[in-house]
Amino acid sequence: MSEPVHQPDAEADDRPSRPAMLRGFRRRCPNCGEGGLFQGYLKVVDRCPVCREELCHHRADDGPAYLTILIVGHLLAPVIHVGFTRFRPDPLVMATVLTVAAVALSLYLLPRLKGVVVGIQWARRMHGFGKVH
């Protein structure tokens, strides 16, 4: 019986996912957590202004929008149910309040969830993040 072969893993967990995702949620660089991740509302910077990590390799695409819809829908669906059955508001009032809530929550979550997706891609060395320069 041979000993298990130890393979040096170049992709050992030097990029843990959880801190990278949390830094992304705070709209910070997944590498250092200091530099801003975005220029403007959703445009990811090419390089972190603090640690110079390249962040242009992300491919977040529609992922953040999908996650935003998923979360906002699951949060507001029970609110619709409880709000309507308990308080019986005027339909126009209820529609207005829920529309404002849905838009505000979506605008809050979208850049943060994009930061989470970029953080996952950076931590797992997806797309161009794994290349050695």
Ligand SMILES: [Zn+2]
């Ligand atoms: Zn950084």
